[in-house]
Amino acid sequence: MSCRPMIFTDLDGTLLDHYSYDFSPAQPILSWLAEQNIPVIPATSKTFAELLVWRSRLSSQGPFMVENGAAIYLPKTADGAPPDGLIEKDGFWVQEFVATRQTWIDLVEQLRPQFNGCFRSFTELGIAGIAQLTGLTDESANLARQRQYGEPVAWQGSDRDKQRFIDQVNAAGGQVLQGGRFLHISGNCNKGDAMNWLVTEYRRHWSPDTTLITIAAGDSGNDRDMLERADIALIIPSPVHEPLSLQRQSGIVRATTPGPTGWAEGIKQIMADLTGDTRPATATPLRNQHG
Ligand SMILES: [Mg+2]
Missing domain, CATH: 3.30.980.20 (Putative mannosyl-3-phosphoglycerate phosphatase; domain 2)
Structure with missing residues (x-):
């Protein structure tokens, strides 16, 4: 049986610095995750138009969630029709959870x-x-x-x-x-429901022997639903509000630093625990990839 982690991440204040929107401290671990084919799925309040810009900055090519879980966009695959119930929109397959x-x-x-x-x-x-x-x-x-x-x-x-x-x-x-x-x-939507929908889609495509492990990272109230429901919750402290408290008692990792530094710290720890591979824990930037 193999274990496949999937990371759902908030952007503002979580992967991106609350003030500067910088994510360079997370770049080395993002590159490592890409090499390992571990999906990093933006789960954000941002719009589709904003996400197009951020996907390019983050070199992100997979699915993403917009407007607090109102819809999920999936890149179209070269072959086959869209999964049931999805519509084609702006070059993607889209699952909408609320009215337009x-x-x-x-x-x-x-x-x-x-x-x-x-x-x-x-x-x-x-x-x-x-x-x-x-x-x-x-x-x-x-x-x-x-x-x-x-x-x-x-x-x-x-x-x-x-x-x-x-x-x-x-x-x-x-x-x-x-x-x-x-x-x-x-309408009634949240990041947790959208996350669960996408996890079900992934499960259909992966071997039944695969154990899917969901990791959700967030800093604010609008991340609560996905943080409560993921297998592992990574809570990023915020420079502007009290740390988030959850009802769940286990499976919580708390970063000690806000934004991308805390994100990198938490994800490295989780990945090292899951995979037994210590490389993510020691991954350090070889060069400044942001400038
Ligand atoms: Mg946030």
Whole structure:
């Protein structure tokens, strides 16, 4: 029986530095994982448009999750048809877990008269407004703006109205995820459900003798579902909020440093434990691959 690890990783604050988006401290172990054919699957709140840029930076060629588990994109294979239920979109096979964005824009607009002046939506803000609120460049704000499965709003009203708004979205069959700067209105999805769907897909393609071991890495509340459900949870400390606590009691590895340094530290430890191969633990950069 062989063991195949799969790594699901959050990006912002986990594989990428919270402030600089640098990932060079994780580059040596990423290269080692690529050599071993161990999949590293981005599981992020970012959009498809943002992921195209990050996949190229990370030399990542496999599947990825967008918008907090709203959809999974699989690279098309040269042969064969897409797996059942998947649609073809932007050159990928896509499994969607929620309705597309217009549904959520319509819901936000339907609620607007009851919450006059309490929020500004992404559609309303436009590139310049998003750039101003997030500190992103216009170019990055444009990529972040191209959401396919939800509509974020910047909340400007009271906490009491916010709760009322969240209740109304829930009553309409939606879900509100509180991010650092925005409330994200979408359908019922999370990174854990999307992870489990992809694991099932992988299982169908790998030999029944293969034991699949899932590793999830994250730093925030939106990573909780996948961290609770993976075989091994790697918790990355955040420079901006309290360390994440989980309900599970075992299978947790806590990195001691935030961002990519902690990611590399944790993944090396997990890989050395799983494979008995000490090379990942001693993998050090031979050269600065980031510049
Ligand atoms: Mg994060």
